Amino acid sequence: LRNSWGYREAPIYAIEVEVVEGKESECHQVGDTFQYPRDRGKMCPWLLNSLEGMIRVLEFGGTLPWNYPGTPYEKTIDPDGVTTEFVRCPDPTSAGIVVGITRTRLSVNETGKSVL
Secondary structure, rough: OEEEOOOOOOOEEEEEEEEEEEOOOOOOOOOOOEEOOOOHHOHHHHHHHHHHHHHHHOOOOOOOOOOOOOOOOOOOOOOEEEEEEEEOOOOOHHHOOOOEEEEEEEOOOOOOOOOO
């Protein structure tokens, strides 16, 4: 798909953040999910700060070079579908919050609007 200037359109992605590990903390508990960027204000500032660099990479179609085969943090990488990354919150308490960031590529219908 090309835009009105003839340039190829960049893919559009939905970004979801889910707390996948950790003890209940004052801010988050396992199972909490957030849509990025819509729910930024619902995330702890420490967690949000640790996520944003990785989210930038994912938003622009990239992936990070490391993988953790055979662990709960093993990534899914599919440039045309779903890609996951994992981030640990730097909170120094014993909460041990880990989130999964899921990037899902959206398709574009005939009108140029993104659809799941």
